[in-house]
Amino acid sequence: MSKTTNYDVKDMKLAGEGKRRILWADGDMPVLAMIRERFAKEKPLQGRRMSACLHVTAETANLARTLKAGGADLLLCASNPLSTQDDVAASLVKDFGIKVYAVRAENRKTYYDHIASACKHRPTVTMDDGADLVNALHTDMSRYADDIVASMEETTTGVIRLRAMEKNGILKFPVIAVNDADTKHLFDNRYGTGQSSLDGVIRATDFLLAGKKVVVVGYGWCGRGVSARAKGAGANVIICEVDPVRALEAVMDGFSVMPIAAAAAVGDLFITVTGDINVIDTPHFRKMKDGAIVCNSGHFNVELNLVGLKKAAKKINRGVRNLVDEYVMPGNRRIYILAEGRLVNLACAEGHPASVMDMSFATQALASEYAIKQAGKLSVAVHPVPARIDSWVAKLKLKTMDVKIDSLTAEQKKYLASSDMGT
Numbered sequence: 001m002s003k004t005t006n007y008d009v010k011d012m013k014l015a016g017e018g019k020r021r022i023l024w025a026d027g028d029m030p031v032l033a034m035i036r037e038r039f040a041k042e043k044p045l046q047g048r049r050m051s052a053c054l055h056v057t058a059e060t061a062n063l064a065r066t067l068k069a070g071g072a073d074l075l076l077c078a079s080n081p082l083s084t085q086d087d088v089a090a091s092l093v094k095d096f097g098i099k100v101y102a103v104r105a106e107n108r109k110t111y112y113d114h115i116a117s118a119c120k121h122r123p124t125v126t127m128d129d130g131a132d133l134v135n136a137l138h139t140d141m142s143r144y145a146d147d148i149v150a151s152m153e154e155t156t157t158g159v160i161r162l163r164a165m166e167k168n169g170i171l172k173f174p175v176i177a178v179n180d181a182d183t184k185h186l187f188d189n190r191y192g193t194g195q196s197s198l199d200g201v202i203r204a205t206d207f208l209l210a211g212k213k214v215v216v217v218g219y220g221w222c223g224r225g226v227s228a229r230a231k232g233a234g235a236n237v238i239i240c241e242v243d244p245v246r247a248l249e250a251v252m253d254g255f256s257v258m259p260i261a262a263a264a265a266v267g268d269l270f271i272t273v274t275g276d277i278n279v280i281d282t283p284h285f286r287k288m289k290d291g292a293i294v295c296n297s298g299h300f301n302v303e304l305n306l307v308g309l310k311k312a313a314k315k316i317n318r319g320v321r322n323l324v325d326e327y328v329m330p331g332n333r334r335i336y337i338l339a340e341g342r343l344v345n346l347a348c349a350e351g352h353p354a355s356v357m358d359m360s361f362a363t364q365a366l367a368s369e370y371a372i373k374q375a376g377k378l379s380v381a382v383h384p385v386p387a388r389i390d391s392w393v394a395k396l397k398l399k400t401m402d403v404k405i406d407s408l409t410a411e412q413k414k415y416l417a418s419s420d421m422g423t
């Protein structure tokens with residue numbers, strides 16, 4: 001492991017492969033590349049110390065390059081111990097001059113030491129995927145929070161956490177909920193999580209989806225995406241949901257809907273995407289069939305009660321395949337847990353494809369520029385991304401896909417603006 005005051009990555013010799021993968025991803029991130037070009041000329045982030053706690057992937061590397069091109073002094077640390085791509089981390093340090101603190105499979109102490117390094121960088125702007133950095137800046141590391149003008153949040157779970165902080169009156173600085181932008185959650189959460197979660201399951205297990213019973217717990221945007229992709233691959237999909245409106249939507253989308261207590265006995269594969277705790281609990285594990293595969297694609301690994309499963313199991317065989325643990329239950333039924341319950345798409349595959357991260361990270365980059373322009377003017381609260389950023393990113397993405405759309409005629413605009421035209 002290479003260690004200086006400036007970075008902590010696994011092995012700098014991996015940089016060559018990391019650079020190839022970063023540049024390959026860049027080919028599918030044209031909107032972000034356009035922003036990078038403009039940032040390089042206009043330097044809207046000049047002189048800003050930024051700390052970003054994100055999944056250290058090839059796609060994130062291209063966001064990091066963009067922020068640096070805009071003039072930011074950037075430090076990047078991991079937002080999950082199992083999502084770091086070590087080759088990318090090495091290349092970011094060697095080829096792109098970014099301070100990176102991330103090592104795949106780092107233990108809990110190292111994970112939090114790396115977040116502490118991000119705080120000690122004394123950022124004025126932060127970026128999070130899950131709010132672990134903001135949380136540190138409100139607890140142990142609060143002495144580094146005074147200069148922060150704003151923070152960007154990438155994911156649903158993080159936004160929920162930050163809204164709770166706002167509601168409890170403890171939030172210290174403005175936050176922009178990037179996750180809630182349409183160009184983020186409608187695409188990244190749905191199509192990104194939909195594809196990459198199944199990619200993770202397949203890479204880890206060689207699972208055939210056709211004809212299998214796939215239980216998706218949670219029917220938010222991620223759950224909708226996972227279910228649609230599993231159905232498309234021939235699986236019989238069962239949805240478990242607590243929200244009656246979402247459950248009804250799942251029924252009308254053509255899925256079976258039932259409580260997890262019933263689904264537990266019939267599923268071949270279980271994927272949780274709820275953002276909540278113990279949604280698959282010990283009694284559910286006890287009911288599962290021999291050979292059931294269980295994974296999580298929500299942000300934290302708390303969605304599966306692995307402590308309860310461990311107690312209920314007779315024996316655990318770790319690593320029966322890479323990132324697959326076998327829990328042998330009474331009656332010799334075997335349950336397979338992927339990636340210790342951590343994000344299956346990032347731990348067992350490469351996360352969302354670059355083409356969809358293009359939109360998420362274009363929105364991130366523009367939200368940072370906006371937050372810096374608004375420094376001192378935003379209230380201490382969770383704010384939406386301005387609608388014009390969403391619209392600009394969508395327009396540009398369509399352009400790069402060579403898709404043309406209509407625009408309103410003067411007559412149509414007038415009609416929409418009037419209240420007196422009826423039958």
Ligand code: ADE
Binds near residue numbers: 056058357
């Ligand atoms: N979250 C999900 N997929 C991702 C990716 N490829 N890069 C960064 N964050 C992600």
